[in-house]
Amino acid sequence: MKFGVVRFPGSCDEVDALQACARYGDAELLWHGDADLRGVDAVVVPGGFSYGDYLRVGAIARFSPVMGEVARFARGGGPVLGICNGFQVLCEAGLLPGALLPNTGLRFLCRRVEIVVERAGTAFTRACAEGERLSIPVKHTTGRWWAPPDVAASVEASGQVALRYAPGQNPNGSLGDVAGVANEAGNVLGLMPHPEHAVDPLTGSADGGRLFESLAAAVPA
Amino acid sequence: MTRARVLIRPKEGILDPQGQTVERALPALGFEGVGHVRVGRLVELEVDDVSQVAEMCEKLLANPLIEDYEIVELDPAAA
Numbered sequence: 001m002k003f004g005v006v007r008f009p010g011s012c013d014e015v016d017a018l019q020a021c022a023r024y025g026d027a028e029l030l031w032h033g034d035a036d037l038r039g040v041d042a043v044v045v046p047g048g049f050s051y052g053d054y055l056r057v058g059a060i061a062r063f064s065p066v067m068g069e070v071a072r073f074a075r076g077g078g079p080v081l082g083i084c085n086g087f088q089v090l091c092e093a094g095l096l097p098g099a100l101l102p103n104t105g106l107r108f109l110c111r112r113v114e115i116v117v118e119r120a121g122t123a124f125t126r127a128c129a130e131g132e133r134l135s136i137p138v139k140h141t142t143g144r145w146w147a148p149p150d151v152a153a154s155v156e157a158s159g160q161v162a163l164r165y166a167p168g169q170n171p172n173g174s175l176g177d178v179a180g181v182a183n184e185a186g187n188v189l190g191l192m193p194h195p196e197h198a199v200d201p202l203t204g205s206a207d208g209g210r211l212f213e214s215l216a217a218a219v220p221a
Numbered sequence: 222m223t224r225a226r227v228l229i230r231p232k233e234g235i236l237d238p239q240g241q242t243v244e245r246a247l248p249a250l251g252f253e254g255v256g257h258v259r260v261g262r263l264v265e266l267e268v269d270d271v272s273q274v275a276e277m278c279e280k281l282l283a284n285p286l287i288e289d290y291e292i293v294e295l296d297p298a299a300a
Contacts, residue, residue: 103238
């Protein structure tokens with residue numbers, strides 16, 4: 001099992017993501033300028049400020065050479081996890097529904113939140129139980145997930161909301177308390193919380209490790 | 222070359238906290254009677270073919286899911 005973690009100019013969480021992945025399999029960085037996924041079994045698009053968040057979060061990164069390959073990999077059923085800025089990039093790329101808007105409070109948020117596993121069956125949550133709460137930090141300014149009413153209804157109806165902020169803990173005004181949403185096929189997931197920052201009890205919680213553990217279990221060794 | 226200006230703003234119905242904040246700030250400075258403030262983005266560009274700007278907006282300059290855009294061709298004399 002080999003994870004690939006994309007590094008864009010302006011990424012800042014790729015090393016934490018790499019280390020989180022390395023706990024559960026082999027892991028290497030993928031350079032944004034290379035249209036090559038180097039044979040990895042799962043791709044992580046990490047957090048940060050890709051291309052300086054110029055124009056609009058994720059708007060430029062989606063056109064980078066590596067993203068063409070990530071899209072091809074995703075369309076072929078390969079698992080792709082987008083975290084924070086990675087979530088924004090995957091939405092801009094049309095691989096996930098909706099978009100991320102500025103937090104309703106307009107402030108940068110950095111705090112631990114509890115999220116509820118709404119769907120345990122996915123490649124990203126199979127190590128979790130349905131309804132289980134995970135304690136994972138968020139840190140973002142543009143994390144309010146939004147989709148037009150018809151899209152939001154279909155996302156809910158088809159069970160694509162894999163992770164939701166626990167009642168009363170929605171930090172950013174996200175529609176329906178959505179913390180993490182999957183594509184229809186279930187092989188692409190984006191979330192605003194940072195599981196890669198919560199893989200060791202030393203930093204307060206190891207709950208984020210469950211997502212990487214799930215991915216490692218989803219791919220045959 | 223044509224000089225064009227693209228105005229990009231959050232779609233109607235999408236909460237715009239920046240607009241709301243400005244709307245609350247103006248009365249504090251004594252400006253009464255201000256409503257429906259929307260804060261967006263402005264892109265100015267020179268293009269050979271102004272008919273391509275709409276496609277540029279659809280693909281990059283705006284996210285049509287969440288933003289409306291308006292293309293204004295600028296009078297070369299005024300620009």
